[in-house]
Amino acid sequence: MRTLVLDMGYQPINAVPFTRALSYIIKGKVDLLATYQRSIHPDWLMPAVVRLTHFLCARQHVVKFSRQNVLARDRFRCQYCGERKPIGELTFDHVLPRSRGGRTEWRNIVIACLACNSRKANRTPEEAGMRLRCRPARPSWLPLFGLMAQPIDSVPAEWRDYWTVEISR
Numbered sequence: 479m480r481t482l483v484l485d486m487g488y489q490p491i492n493a494v495p496f497t498r499a500l501s502y503i504i505k506g507k508v509d510l511l512a513t514y515q516r517s518i519h520p521d522w523l524m525p526a527v528v529r530l531t532h533f534l535c536a537r538q539h540v541v542k543f544s545r546q547n548v549l550a551r552d553r554f555r556c557q558y559c560g561e562r563k564p565i566g567e568l569t570f571d572h573v574l575p576r577s578r579g580g581r582t583e584w585r586n587i588v589i590a591c592l593a594c595n596s597r598k599a600n601r602t603p604e605e606a607g608m609r610l611r612c613r614p615a616r617p618s619w620l621p622l623f624g625l626m627a628q629p630i631d632s633v634p635a636e637w638r639d640y641w642t643v644e645i646s647r
Contacts, residue, residue, distance in 0.1 A: 479514060482637045484529040490640060491530075491619075499525040507531060512636045526636035541617050545570070548587055551617045557588035558598070558608050567592055573614060575600045584616035 481499035483492040494502075496518075502508040508530055513523035541547055548570065555562050557571070571590035574580030577600055588610060590598070598606040633641050 479516070479524055479526075481525045482527045482634075482640060483508070484511070484527065484640055486530055486533055488529060488640060490637075496524050499528050502528060511640070514634075514636055526634060527640055541619065543582075543584055543587075543616075547617075548584075549589055551614075552589040552612075555589065555611075556591040556594050557611050557614075558590055558594035558603070560611055561591060563591045569595050571595050571598060573610065574602060585614055588612075588614050 479496050480493040481496045482490055483494055483499070483502075485491050499508070500518075500522075503510055503525060508528035510525055510527075511529055512525075512527040514526045516524045518524050549565065549568065553562075554565070554568065556568065568589050568591060570582070571588050571594075572580040572582065573586050573588060576582070580586050594608065598608055603610055
């Protein structure tokens with residue numbers, strides 16, 4: 479089970495394994511707001527929602543480069559045609575191809591659908607006659623990337639009072 483983590487303003491920022499949430503509670507880093515009806519100890523219920531007791535410093539929280547984070551940054555949309563596709567139909571695309579020295583990093587990777595990635599091939603977007611919807615960059619924060627694709631009715635009931643993320647399909 480996962481625990482929803484809220485910032486000090488009660489905005490969802492992450493979902494973590496309940497064991498990590500327990501360590502945050504014990505260390506006094508979070509306040510417990512809601513629990514699941516599942517016991518993990520005779521005196522403890524499993525945490526469902528916690529709220530940070532301090533502000534996050536932006537410099538301390540660097541968004542790691544990963545497939546999931548690039549998908550979240552690009553909102554699960556092809557950055558060439560703009561269509562939202564199932565995750566299995568989306569790929570990394572190197573804006574400057576690797577064969578020309580392009581690196582696998584935030585400023586050179588976008589999400590592309592299979593058709594657009596094939597069309598662009600081993601060229602730059604300009605050479606392929608394609609236009610990027612947004613210039614790729616390292617984000618300073620991301621929404622609940624692992625949960626963005628969930629409709630509200632699949633969110634645990636214990637989270638719903640705190641769930642402010644609207645999902646567009």
